[in-house]
Amino acid sequence: MYLLRSVITIGSEPAPDQLAALSRARLPVVVVDPLNLPDTPVTSVGATNFAGGLSATRHLLDLGHRRIAYLGGIADAACNQTRMHGYRAAMEAAGVPVPAEYVRTSGFRYPYGETGGAALLDLRLPPTAIFAASDGSALGAMQAARARGLRGPEDLSVVGFDDTEVAVMTSPQLTTVRQPLREMGGIALRTALRLAAGEKIESRHIELATELIVRGSSRAAGP
Incomplete structure (x- = not known):
């Protein structure tokens, strides 16, 4: 049997009633790659x-x-x-x-x-x-x-x-x-575990650097 200690979501934070239920259960929430920065005090991990x-x-x-x-x-x-x-x-x-x-x-x-x-x-x-x-x-x-x-x-x-x-x-x-999606997921997991352990975190929103990857779909403009 596994004990649920935290919740990680991708793309959007839970609805207000869900957040309230999670808060009552003392389950911290971490949002990965949010569409919007959460309005509520929820920790999120995104990119630049x-x-x-x-x-x-x-x-x-x-x-x-x-x-x-x-x-x-x-x-x-x-x-x-x-x-x-x-x-x-x-x-x-x-x-x-x-x-x-x-x-x-x-x-x-x-x-x-x-x-x-x-x-x-x-x-x-x-x-x-x-x-x-x-x-x-x-x-x-x-x-x-x-x-x-x-x-x-x-x-x-x-x-x-x-x-x-x-x-x-x-x-x-x-x-x-x-977007460093794998790294974002890793940070979200570590952050969720820290929150579940009652640790304080330095920031409610963490951003990782993006990188341009040049492949074949772009080339110099024609005359």
């Missing part, structure tokens, strides 16, 4: 989303792209907002304007990337590069490009976010921002 968005967009700018779109996830999710702010900061620093229609948000999964990518590529002046807020939406955008007879990365460069296993299962392999 702003820096990731910044590095992804700078990579595309360094390749000579200027028509760069942002294909975001859930609009009001804090991680989406922070990645978008990184994108906008890079574009502003480079003096490149961002047309309103170049920023689309809907969801992090493949179908949203496909529909959002289609909408971007059907613009009168479509982007030559897309920074997507997740690997799933990046792959969806790549499929939308293929459906329009566009080649990747010759006609469209794409950068994702997460570096999940699907990033290397597509052709071309996906350039993406790596």
Whole structure:
């Protein structure tokens, strides 16, 4: 028999009534990769989303792209907002304007990337590069490009976010921002055990560094 000593969730914190029940049971909660920073005093482990968005967009700018779109996830999710702010900061620093229609948000999964990518590529002046807020939406955008007879990365460069296993299962392999998911899980486990033991922790929110992983889905802009 195992005694439950703590709770680890991925993506979102438990609902208020669940948190109340866990508090009564004296079970500490740790959230991994939260969509939003918890409003309640719950410990969370995430990644440097702003820096990731910044590095992804700078990579595309360094390749000579200027028509760069942002294909975001859930609009009001804090991680989406922070990645978008990184994108906008890079574009502003480079003096490149961002047309309103170049920023689309809907969801992090493949179908949203496909529909959002289609909408971007059907613009009168479509982007030559897309920074997507997740690997799933990046792959969806790549499929939308293929459906329009566009080649990747010759006609469209794409950068994702997460570096999940699907990033290397597509052709071309996906350039993406790596979240240290294994390390985040390890820290969440150790933090949960410390909380269960009654130890005090230094911070309620822990962020680990992201890293841009360059693969075949991004290349220099054409003439």
